[in-house]
Amino acid sequence: xxxxxxxxIGTYLLVLLGLSILVFIIGRVIPGDPAxxxxxxxxxxxxxxxxxxxxxxxKPFVTQYVLWLKGALRMDLGKSLMTRRPVIVDIxxxxxxxxxxxxxxxxxxVLGGILLGILSTKYxxxxxxxxxxxxxxxGIVSPAFVWAIIFILIFGYMLPLFPTTGRLGLSIxxxxxxxxxxxxxxxxxxxxxxxxxxxxHLLLPAIALMLxxxxxxxxxxxxxxxxxxxxxxxxxxxxxxxxxxxxxxTYLLKPSLIPTVSVLSLDIAALFGNAFLVEQLFNYPxxxxxxxxxxxxxxxxxxxxxxxxxxxxxxxxxILSDMVVAYLDPRVRLLGGGNE
Amino acid sequence: MNxxxxxxxxxxxxxxxxxxxxxxxxxxxxxxxxxxxxxLVAILGVFEPIIAPFPTHVGAYVNFKEASIPPxxxxxxxxxxxxxxxxxxxxxxxxxxxxMGIGVLVVVVPLGGILGLIAGYWKGxxxxxxxxxxxxxxxxxxxxxxxxxxSAILRPTLLNSMMAICVSWWPWYxxxxxxxxxxxxxxxxxxSAELLGASKGHILFREILPNCLGPLFTKMTLDMGWVILTGxxxxxxxLGEQPPIPSLGxxxxxxxxxxxxxxxxxxxxxxxxxxxxxxxxxxxDGIKDMLSSEE
Numbered sequence: 318x319x320x321x322x323x324x325x326i327g328t329y330l331l332v333l334l335g336l337s338i339l340v341f342i343i344g345r346v347i348p349g350d351p352a353x354x355x356x357x358x359x360x361x362x363x364x365x366x367x368x369x370x371x372x373x374x375x376k377p378f379v380t381q382y383v384l385w386l387k388g389a390l391r392m393d394l395g396k397s398l399m400t401r402r403p404v405i406v407d408i409x410x411x412x413x414x415x416x417x418x419x420x421x422x423x424x425x426x427v428l429g430g431i432l433l434g435i436l437s438t439k440y441x442x443x444x445x446x447x448x449x450x451x452x453x454x455x456g457i458v459s460p461a462f463v464w465a466i467i468f469i470l471i472f473g474y475m476l477p478l479f480p481t482t483g484r485l486g487l488s489i490x491x492x493x494x495x496x497x498x499x500x501x502x503x504x505x506x507x508x509x510x511x512x513x514x515x516x517x518h519l520l521l522p523a524i525a526l527m528l529x530x531x532x533x534x535x536x537x538x539x540x541x542x543x544x545x546x547x548x549x550x551x552x553x554x555x556x557x558x559x560x561x562x563x564x565x566x567t568y569l570l571k572p573s574l575i576p577t578v579s580v581l582s583l584d585i586a587a588l589f590g591n592a593f594l595v596e597q598l599f600n601y602p603x604x605x606x607x608x609x610x611x612x613x614x615x616x617x618x619x620x621x622x623x624x625x626x627x628x629x630x631x632x633x634x635x636i637l638s639d640m641v642v643a644y645l646d647p648r649v650r651l652l653g654g655g656n657e
Numbered sequence: 658m659n660x661x662x663x664x665x666x667x668x669x670x671x672x673x674x675x676x677x678x679x680x681x682x683x684x685x686x687x688x689x690x691x692x693x694x695x696x697l698v699a700i701l702g703v704f705e706p707i708i709a710p711f712p713t714h715v716g717a718y719v720n721f722k723e724a725s726i727p728p729x730x731x732x733x734x735x736x737x738x739x740x741x742x743x744x745x746x747x748x749x750x751x752x753x754x755x756x757m758g759i760g761v762l763v764v765v766v767p768l769g770g771i772l773g774l775i776a777g778y779w780k781g782x783x784x785x786x787x788x789x790x791x792x793x794x795x796x797x798x799x800x801x802x803x804x805x806x807x808s809a810i811l812r813p814t815l816l817n818s819m820m821a822i823c824v825s826w827w828p829w830y831x832x833x834x835x836x837x838x839x840x841x842x843x844x845x846x847x848x849s850a851e852l853l854g855a856s857k858g859h860i861l862f863r864e865i866l867p868n869c870l871g872p873l874f875t876k877m878t879l880d881m882g883w884v885i886l887t888g889x890x891x892x893x894x895x896l897g898e899q900p901p902i903p904s905l906g907x908x909x910x911x912x913x914x915x916x917x918x919x920x921x922x923x924x925x926x927x928x929x930x931x932x933x934x935x936x937x938x939x940x941x942d943g944i945k946d947m948l949s950s951e952e
Contacts, residue, residue, distance in 0.1 A: 620809065
């Protein structure tokens with residue numbers, strides 16, 4: 318088993334290396350002349366030439382890549398053209414905000430999706446099931462940015478219950494940085510007012526982000542539970558007189574969650590993608606908004622760094638989901654079957 | 658299959674087949690709704706110059722006298738800040754959306770599919786390992802982020818945003834076909850074809866591929882919706898079709914600036930996106946029902 322995990326970690330490291338090549342190609346090779354791209358057509362030639370030397374563009378591709386990777390490993394990701402600061406400083410500032418929003422969103426998505434799935438299995442073919450199905454379709458087909466706009470419209474103007482921009486209210490001073498996630502920092506500091514304010518700023522963007530994934534998780538959980546409910550072991554448990562509730566929540570739910578977990582891990586990745594648009598709309602200063610602006614401004618250093626970091630986060634989420642699947646599925650755990 | 662056998666399938670059998678498939682498809686009324694929606698969108702998009710009430714409004718048309726009019730009997734979905742009919746512009750944007758969906762799938766399905774066939778059939782070989790590792794790398798990024806990154810670097814046009822989506826989309830097909838091929842290559846009919854000395858091309862495309870078509874078609878139908886949605890996300894941030902040519906994403910992002918007073922500018926294009934994706938989703942479910950072998 319240990320060998321299996323080591324093998325898997327080896328594969329992930331290989332993927333990570335491949336990812337760095339891909340990101341390098343996107344950031345440095347496709348644009349033609351990245352220095353000219355970054356500075357714009359009106360920049361004087363000497364300045365562009367200086368940047369070329371600074372970015373090692375005068376050397377062959379392979380050397381460029383090795384230098385870039387070496388820098389990245391030493392946390393030196395170059396300078397951002399937008400903020401004029403080292404990219405790593407920007408990332409330290411913006412990454413916690415995005416992690417905060419995505420974790421809350423993922424939490425809602427996982428719990429909500431599975432709960433809705435269980436409810437619609439328990440009350441299959443009743444009105445509740447129907448309502449959940451309609452909600453699922455709506456959730457799946459509307460992009461996160463549409464939800465964001467609808468929420469801003471409803472809560473920003475009609476029912477001003479929640480704030481629709483930024484991370485904190487004007488009267489609230491940001492907490493001393495420990496983790497960079499405001500809600501946690503406020504709690505560590507024992508500041509309940511600040512905590513509430515930070516949380517209320519998170520709520521709308523987090524919900525807008527996760528509705529699609531929530532709907533998908535609910536649908537998959539329902540169909541997988543319905544499929545498993547006709548299996549022999551469930552029938553046997555029913556015959557033994559085990560209460561319906563226990564069967565549903567213990568014996569039926571656990572194996573049925575396997576496909577849900579796989580889908581959820583993809584959906585968590587999609588949260589990071591959609592955060593690119595949603596953070597922008599809510600004016601939420603996170604890594605995704607930073608990445609989005611880097612892309613629109615052709616700030617290649619910042620862009621490569623953000624894409625690389627999100628790739629690492631995504632791969633980590635994948636490892637975690639593999640672990641959860643191994644926990645849920647004894648076949649994977651004991652035989653080391655995994656994806657094969 | 659040789660020609661003789663094919664002739665045995667008479668016209669009548671074919672008709673029966675179609676009838677049966679349609680029966681399975683139409684068992685779920687929602688699938689039929691999906692099909693109708695998709696056809697409607699296609700008709701509106703293709704015949705936009707004839708159907709749209711104001712075909713000239715799709716370009717750089719300006720009429721400030723009629724600007725920002727709420728929905729009424731002349732302009733069913735109102736007009737935008739330049740006085741252009743929103744409904745006509747949505748119809749035109751359907752064109753871009755469908756072009757985007759079809760264009761991406763035309764590139765991605767053969768490319769991803771063939772790579773998947775090769776990797777699946779020669780599993781264990783270095784070429785298979787190479788293909789699947791590269792696929793893993795592309796799958797290590799959320800598709801929207803990869804598409805955004807690539808299209809941000811290229812000049813913003815419809816074609817370039819399609820290319821960017823292709824880059825992030827092909828590995829899903831490789832993964833799908835790879836998974837199926839690794840199972841199918843051990844089937845008896847594949848083994849017999851190998852024994853008879855059939856060429857690799859024959860085995861891959863005539864024996865294995867036809868048995869992958871069911872899930873492939875289902876995924877393609879669903880993906881039409883997702884590709885269009887991703888395209889709308891790209892154009893939402895300005896990385897797609899450029900103004901004045903209308904695209905759904907741009908219309909939503911431009912309209913969002915005038916919320917809530919002039920809600921119709923953003924809400925109708927947003928609804929249009931939802932309707933298209935819903936249509937393909939429902940239709941995809943129907944096709945899944947139709948092609949599944951279970952009764």
